[in-house]
């Protein structure tokens with residue numbers, strides 16, 4: 252008797268649990284499973300390099316490597332229009348050949364979920380054009396109208412603003428740029444929304460690449476406000492240290508070093524991302540920046556002498572006097588080396604040993620005369636775990652051509668850096684796996700993520 256009551260009772264519980272499970276499985280309110288954004292930069296000049304190792308054409312790109320590709324770069328002109336940088340962006344050199352825009356967009360045929368955005372600006376472009384475009388309401392209105400036309404005519408899925416940076420006097424930004432930027436972004440967002448409603452087309456995405464250093468963020472962005480209008484915000488959490496420092500330092504540390512100097516204490520991914528969060532940007536809108544390159548230094552004082560005296564022994568090789576290392580054989584820019592160039596240097600010279608910086612959670616090469624701060628599969632994986640633990644929405648990676656595209660140099664498979672990020676981000680944290688939809692969750696907190704098609708998906712989480 253008792254047993255049968257107990258059995259019935261268990262049966263009821265079992266049925267109840269089963270019902271909840273079924274409801275969960277059938278709840279299609281979220282439309283798709285959660286996907287972290289993987290935003291990849293394509294540099295148009297890389298398609299023109301001479302040798303096979305360094306040249307990257309649109310056809311070399313695995314269409315499933317990224318969720319978004321940002322085409323770098325377009326120009327912003329003082330005449331308030333967007334214009335292509337290279338002659339072959341719009342059309343190929345011969346009547347029958349395709350332009351670079353079209354060739355990148357063609358990747359969508361293989362992967363219809365892929366989105367391709369035009370990135371305007373860049374470091375060398377600086378504030379040219381952007382100053383005029385953000386100057387007053389009339390200029391903003393004209394530029395926004397022209398932009399929509401340019402993007403639609405060329406079949407892009409969105410616009411990535413890469414103004415480096417509003418508020419940066421050293422980069423030519425005028426005093427109105429901080430508030431002007433907000434107004435520009437607000438208008439772009441409104442018009443993109445309305446245009447989509449009017450035409451029935453998928454809304455153009457509006458995104459940006461932004462600064463990682465607190466002084467630049469505070470000088471250039473009304474963070475809380477602009478984050479409302481962007482679909483996502485990519486923080487360029489690299490280039491923290493380079494030859495301009497005059498001493499060795501890592502390109503993209505995850506955390507600060509112990510006893511880091513005050514000035515540099517926030518110059519790492521963990522701290523930069525928190526500056527954006529602290530100033531009011533929702534975490535799920537933020538992308539962490541990764542670089543498929545390293546910054547390389549020629550280290551002085553090989554003799555161990557400075558000013559005729561023996562150099563003091565250093566515990567760490569960080570902070571040694573140094574200048575830009577010789578340019579890479581393929582990429583040809585002093586102080587910068589592509590991931591595959593670093594692989595080659597490590598393979599070809601046993602003195603180029605790889606060390607791991609425990610505090611900063613990144614690798615570096617240190618030999619007598621050469622020092623390189625870079626990223627490898629291990630550090631990328633750890634950075635992606637950090638991303639997931641802290642609830643950020645995705646990653647941007649600069650840039651496709653700097654990775655080992657075929658895998659023939661590093662022997663880690665094709666695009667080892669990008670694939671390491673993809674692999675780790677495809678392993679979803681528990682709370683995202685088990686609460687794919689609202690009904691299944693009994694918890695309060697929600698994170699909102701941008702669905703690939705720019706719809707918003709809400710996911711409950713602990």
Ligand SMILES: *[C@@H]1O[C@H](CO)[C@@H](O)[C@H](O)[C@H]1NC(C)=O
Pocket residue numbers: 273274277
């Ligand atoms: C769930 O969906 C399956 C098939 O799609 C259907 O057979 C089943 O009846 C549905 N269950 C509920 C509770 O709606």
Ligand SMILES: *[C@@H]1O[C@H](CO)[C@@H](O)[C@H](O)[C@H]1NC(C)=O
Pocket residue numbers: 303
């Ligand atoms: C470069 O690639 C092309 C095909 O893409 C091939 O025909 C050529 O032999 C390659 N050159 C070298 C030096 O590997």
Ligand SMILES: *[C@@H]1O[C@H](CO)[C@@H](O)[C@H](O)[C@H]1NC(C)=O
Pocket residue numbers: 506507517521522525
């Ligand atoms: C991450 O950054 C914050 C703010 O700068 C800091 O308080 C925290 O200790 C950092 N975490 C680690 C592990 O360094």
Ligand SMILES: *[C@@H]1O[C@H](CO)[C@@H](O)[C@H](O)[C@H]1NC(C)=O
Pocket residue numbers: 694695696
């Ligand atoms: C749910 O949210 C309320 C208010 O927003 C909060 O006070 C409460 O602690 C939350 N409960 C859980 C389980 O997080």
